[in-house]
Amino acid sequence: xxxxxxxxxxxxxxxxxxxxxxxxxxxxxxxxxxxxxxxxxxxxxxxxxxxxxxxxxxxxxxxxxxxxxxxxxxxxxxxxxxxxxxxxxxxxxxxxxxxxxxxxxxxxxxxxxxxxxxxxxxxxxxxxxxxxxxxxxxxxxxxxxxxxxxxxxxxxxxxxxxxxxxxxxxxxxxxxxxxxxxxxxxxxxxxxxxxxxxxxxxxxxxxxxxxxxxxxxxxxxxxxxxxxxxxxxxxxxxxxxxxxxxxxxxxxxxxxxxxxxxxxxxxxxxxxxxxxxxxxxxxxxxxxxxxxxxxxxxxxxxxxxxxxxxxxxxxxxxxxxxxxxxxxxxxxxxxxxxxxxxxxxxxxxxxxxxxxxxxxxxxxxxxxxxxxxxxxxxxxxxxxxxxxxxxxxxxxxxxxxxxxxxxxxxxxxxxxxxxxxxxxxxxxxxxxxxxxxxxxxxxxxxxxxxxxxxxxxxxxxxxxxxxx
Numbered sequence: 001x002x003x004x005x006x007x008x009x010x011x012x013x014x015x016x017x018x019x020x021x022x023x024x025x026x027x028x029x030x031x032x033x034x035x036x037x038x039x040x041x042x043x044x045x046x047x048x049x050x051x052x053x054x055x056x057x058x059x060x061x062x063x064x065x066x067x068x069x070x071x072x073x074x075x076x077x078x079x080x081x082x083x084x085x086x087x088x089x090x091x092x093x094x095x096x097x098x099x100x101x102x103x104x105x106x107x108x109x110x111x112x113x114x115x116x117x118x119x120x121x122x123x124x125x126x127x128x129x130x131x132x133x134x135x136x137x138x139x140x141x142x143x144x145x146x147x148x149x150x151x152x153x154x155x156x157x158x159x160x161x162x163x164x165x166x167x168x169x170x171x172x173x174x175x176x177x178x179x180x181x182x183x184x185x186x187x188x189x190x191x192x193x194x195x196x197x198x199x200x201x202x203x204x205x206x207x208x209x210x211x212x213x214x215x216x217x218x219x220x221x222x223x224x225x226x227x228x229x230x231x232x233x234x235x236x237x238x239x240x241x242x243x244x245x246x247x248x249x250x251x252x253x254x255x256x257x258x259x260x261x262x263x264x265x266x267x268x269x270x271x272x273x274x275x276x277x278x279x280x281x282x283x284x285x286x287x288x289x290x291x292x293x294x295x296x297x298x299x300x301x302x303x304x305x306x307x308x309x310x311x312x313x314x315x316x317x318x319x320x321x322x323x324x325x326x327x328x329x330x331x332x333x334x335x336x337x338x339x340x341x342x343x344x345x346x347x348x349x350x351x352x353x354x355x356x357x358x359x360x361x362x363x364x365x366x367x368x369x370x371x372x373x374x375x376x377x378x379x380x381x382x383x384x385x386x387x388x389x390x391x392x393x394x395x396x397x398x399x400x401x402x403x404x405x406x407x408x409x410x411x412x413x414x415x416x417x418x419x420x421x422x423x424x425x426x427x428x429x430x431x432x433x434x435x436x437x438x439x440x441x442x443x444x445x446x447x448x449x450x451x452x453x454x455x456x457x458x459x460x461x462x463x464x465x466x467x468x
Contacts, residue, residue: 037100047092049111120222127264137241143224161197172236200243216390217430219248226260250433256388280385289402295321297410313369322407328376
């Protein structure tokens with residue numbers, strides 16, 4: 001160890017650095033019977049195992065770690081700034097400084113608070129595994145590694161945030177994930193120069209191709225089995241310490257339609273479900289705008305019996321069709337938001353029962369018509385068919401945009417809004433992959449597999465293996 005560092009890194013220097021950190025403890029061990037001389041131990045209370053700490057304190061006297069070759073003990077040489085000492089301490093390791101030799105040793109006795117893997121609350125499991133991601137990046141990595149027992153699973157470590165020093169890991173399959181995509185992901189992670197990283201959602205926004213995109217360009221998932229499926233299909237994953245979910249990219253619209261349960265369900269059921277999801281997305285975005293354009297401007301396009309029913313139901317209402325629809329959509333969004341914020345059992349009751357009671361009261365009070373309530377309810381239910389919850393905000397913004405332009409220009413405005421949304425989506429990319437493309441489709445079977453999922457024995461072999 002350089003003499004300059006021995007002189008700079010002293011107990012007083014370390015004590016000055018951690019002044020104000022009440023959870024960092026420093027203890028002097030000055031035993032005259034210790035042949036290695038006095039020592040100073042430094043650790044962060046609550047981040048270490050007390051049992052292992054007691055074992056180390058009992059065994060360390062007269063014990064030279066470098067002579068034992070233990071994988072749990074590492075000698076390190078701090079730089080002139082001494083940041084390595086603080087890094088090991090705040091990672092939950094025990095640092096021992098031998099005063100006479102000036103040598104530093106780090107004992108891996110970390111035991112950070114956490115929870116055991118349990119079922120993800122974002123993606124419920126019916127037939128699939130029930131072990132979901134937790135807040136520990138080591139546990140999340142192990143959940144993936146136990147499913148991919150191969151050295152082709154590459155894992156790269158990063159530290160992001162000058163203050164938080166948040167551990168981040170990049171996972172990809174060597175020979176399957178395109179090298180250009182991996183290089184781009186690595187470049188974006190290394191280029192981050194921020195003060196703090198608080199979670200995966202913040203990292204998702206920072207490294208996306210467009211930070212202000214209205215559609216999610218990176219998938220956010222809480223189940224490790226779906227991450228493994230995505231890795232085997234040529235995508236990469238990013239794990240962030242402290243976040244009970246993983247990021248998957250590149251992500252396009254077809255990938256966001258897939259559910260983790262698709263791999264565990266019969267192929268005909270999955271095909272039907274994916275068609276329902278596509279219909280649900282279309283209804284959630286287009287139904288209110290299409291209905292208001294017909295009702296307010298193009299009544300000649302409505303069948304006469306339906307038009308008569310709607311006209312009679314709206315007789316005596318004080319609001320126009322446009323304001324009535326906006327009011328009902330606002331009411332359903334308020335109930336949805338209230339259901340999310342309240343505890344789960346109470347929230348579900350508020351969302352369903354509250355919508356029925358208030359909707360019925362609004363009809364009796366003459367504020368809205370039954371047909372408008374049905375349109376709003378169908379739109380809200382169609383939103384629940386979305387697999388990826390990140391799409392909810394995107395669908396809401398697109399729905400309001402099409403509703404607004406349809407309420408001003410009728411069917412002409414509806415088609416302008418719809419085509420402009422499709423045009424905007426066609427300009428989006430996720431790590432070089434077009435957002436509304438289906439990837440490198442070379443046959444009708446591959447396209448059919450993406451859309452409806454064929455039986456296992458009829459599925460095409462992987463075509464993006466770069467080692468073949």
